[in-house]
Structures are given as structure tokens and as C-alpha cells.
Amino acid sequence: MKLEHNPFVDIGYRGSEYFCDREDETELLRKYIDNQTNTTLFAFRRLGKTGLIQHVFESFKKSKKQVCIYVDILSTTDKASFINQLATAIYAAFPENNGIGKQIIEAIKLLRPTIQFDELTGQPSVGITTINQQQQETTIATLFSFLDSQNVKIVFALDEFQQILVYPEKNMEALLRTQMQALKNTSFIFCGSNQAIMHEIFNDAKRPFFASCTYMSLDFIPKKKYGNFIKKLFKKYVKSISNEAVDFICDWTSLHTFYTQYFCNQLFAKGILDIDITDVKLLASDILALQEAKFYQYRTLLTKAQWNLLKAIANEQRLFKPHAKAFIIKSGLGSSSIVTRTLDALLAKEMVYRNTQIEKPYYEVYDKFLMRWLQSKK
Numbered sequence: 001m002k003l004e005h006n007p008f009v010d011i012g013y014r015g016s017e018y019f020c021d022r023e024d025e026t027e028l029l030r031k032y033i034d035n036q037t038n039t040t041l042f043a044f045r046r047l048g049k050t051g052l053i054q055h056v057f058e059s060f061k062k063s064k065k066q067v068c069i070y071v072d073i074l075s076t077t078d079k080a081s082f083i084n085q086l087a088t089a090i091y092a093a094f095p096e097n098n099g100i101g102k103q104i105i106e107a108i109k110l111l112r113p114t115i116q117f118d119e120l121t122g123q124p125s126v127g128i129t130t131i132n133q134q135q136q137e138t139t140i141a142t143l144f145s146f147l148d149s150q151n152v153k154i155v156f157a158l159d160e161f162q163q164i165l166v167y168p169e170k171n172m173e174a175l176l177r178t179q180m181q182a183l184k185n186t187s188f189i190f191c192g193s194n195q196a197i198m199h200e201i202f203n204d205a206k207r208p209f210f211a212s213c214t215y216m217s218l219d220f221i222p223k224k225k226y227g228n229f230i231k232k233l234f235k236k237y238v239k240s241i242s243n244e245a246v247d248f249i250c251d252w253t254s255l256h257t258f259y260t261q262y263f264c265n266q267l268f269a270k271g272i273l274d275i276d277i278t279d280v281k282l283l284a285s286d287i288l289a290l291q292e293a294k295f296y297q298y299r300t301l302l303t304k305a306q307w308n309l310l311k312a313i314a315n316e317q318r319l320f321k322p323h324a325k326a327f328i329i330k331s332g333l334g335s336s337s338i339v340t341r342t343l344d345a346l347l348a349k350e351m352v353y354r355n356t357q358i359e360k361p362y363y364e365v366y367d368k369f370l371m372r373w374l375q376s377k378k
């Protein structure tokens, strides 16, 4: 087969052929969308939340009964930029040449937007000027209610939802919750990777979103499924890969989707026809060498205690008991209270995550390559 592109996608979504598993999660999310159930989707960074949403949205694309609108709010910093991002996503979701599309574009035009097209991608971006909070709130309500009145089912995915907490305006949650309750044909997926913040927004009885959504989380893709996927894709491009090599990839990247994809992408790019364990081990050490400068930079950004704790956690791989005497001695931090404080700082900086979704929660270094590099520096 002629080599056209690298089948191991490490940025964005390129279709179900290159998407591994997530069958149950896809079915569940589709069911929630069908039933207009508002959903919170949580998973650690780079595990595949956005990929799953795009995979599910892709599967709805052909059906005219359901319009899927994806809004990434990571780059927004206030209500005004939220409005622009929302309007841009709506504008992009409706082709101007169909009936509803025409009306929606007309409705957006009533808000006197500026519409610019990216020179490289040709993608439109909509800018709406609002003069005060009142007008901003009315604009958000107008955008949602106009869509909702079009007699078509709409689902919004608001990705990186935790970002609304950095807005200077403090009523964003209440505003969106009120909208959500008023809409008849519209449902929402709120997606985020900061477990503590997502938990705060959706599970605190004193906050607007309390008990308003169904919770869904993503776990790691099972080793057997990921291993088969890797083998299948290499085979498709007439390359063979030994079981030992596949095993190594799955273990070394801890099946953390982005890192596994990145590794396979780099491996594929090498163009080796019969991949064995020596090839993957060599690549692993090349990846670490390539990223070393970044890792040393992390060291300058952390305190000595934070760096030592990070190293100690990496060496455990999974740390179940940070306050056990043996671990406190190994980390060199001296006391349980210093471990607590330092661990909190590492969690806040997202250098470490705590997996609480299983029977025995544990701490692990977020960046799998950094983890392997720290382990290699024992």
C-alpha cells in the first residue's frame, strides 16, 4: 500500500479508522445526546475527551436531525471572548446555503458582528462588540434561544469548561444554568480535565450546576484493545511489529492516549519494516533526549522540595501512600506535613494527578515522558 500519511494521530481527530476503541463510551454519549441529557465529561489531560466528542459528533454528522456544535473555551478569558467563541462555533456549524443556516447567519448579523477569515486556514471568526454586562447576557441568551427555536435538536460541547472560573465576571455558572433550563431543544456536554474544579462546579450543593448533569468519565483504553489497534495499523501499512515491542509501548507510555499515540506516530515515521524491541527501546531513549531541555526547565520552575517529590513519585510510578514513613524517608522531605504541602503544589501545577476513580486511589506524574526521564536519572 502506498504510504500517504501517518495513521497514528497525535493532534486532533481524523476519523474512526484512526480512533482506538471507546466503543462503550461512544454508545453512552450518543445515548445521552439522543435523550437530551446534559452531561459532564471528565478525564485527565490528554486521555481523549476532545477526541471522543469529535468521534461522537462525526457519527451524528449525516443525520440532519441533530446539530453538534463544539466550542473550545480554553482561550477565552472573559464573557466577551466567550461570546465570540460561541458565535464563531455557531457560525461554523451551519452552512450558509441551507435554510436554517441562512436564518442563523442573519440572526448573528443582527448583532453587528465582524467576521474575519484566517489567512492560512480560511476559518471564520466572529467578533461581537458588547458594551456592558447586561448586553453580554442578552447576547448569550439571544444566541441560544434563537437556535433553540429552530425546531432542530442541538447539542453544544463546551470543552475546557473549567475556564469559566477565571473570568472576572462571577455569574457565568448561574447564567449558563439559567439558559440550560430555559432551552427545549438544546443539550450540553461540559468537558474538563481538572477534576477538583469540575467537581466544585457540578457537585457543590451551593452552586448553580449542582445535580444538573449526568457524570461520565473516561478511563485508560485497555491494553489488549490498544495493543491490537497498534498492530492492526502497522500491518495495514505493511509493517510488522513484534508482540514484545507492542507490549513495551503500552507499558512505557502507561496507555496514556496522547503519549501512546505520539510514540507510535514517531515509530511509524521511522519507516522500519520489521519493528522489534530494540527499535522501540531506541526510540524511547531518543524521545527522552529530545525533551531533556524542557525537563530541565521544569526543574528551574519548581522548588527543590517539589522537584524531589516529583522524582520520588516517578520512581514509585504509582504512589498509593504518600504519608507512609518509608516514602517520606525516600522523598527526603522530612515530614508528612511538608509532603502534603508539596504534593498540593504539584497537583495545582498539574505536574501530578490523583486518580480517585478506582478502588485504591494513587498519585502519578502527569507527563509520561517526564516520568520515564526522572526514572532514568535515579
Ligand SMILES: Nc1ncnc2c1ncn2[C@@H]1O[C@H](COP(=O)(O)OP(=O)(O)OP(=O)(O)O)[C@@H](O)[C@H]1O
Pocket: 009, 010, 011, 012, 013, 018, 019, 020, 021, 022, 043, 044, 045, 046, 047, 048, 049, 050, 051, 052, 193, 257, 258, 261
Ligand atoms: N481513542 C483514541 N484513539 C486514537 N487516538 C486518540 C484517541 N483518543 C484521543 N486520541 C489522540 O490522543 C491525543 C489526546 O487526545 P485529546 O486531545 O482528545 O485528549 P483530551 O483529553 O481532550 O486532552 P486535553 O485535556 O489536553 O484537552 C489526540 O492527539 C488524539 O488524536
Ligand SMILES: [Mg+2]
Pocket: 049, 050, 051, 159
Ligand atoms: Mg481536550
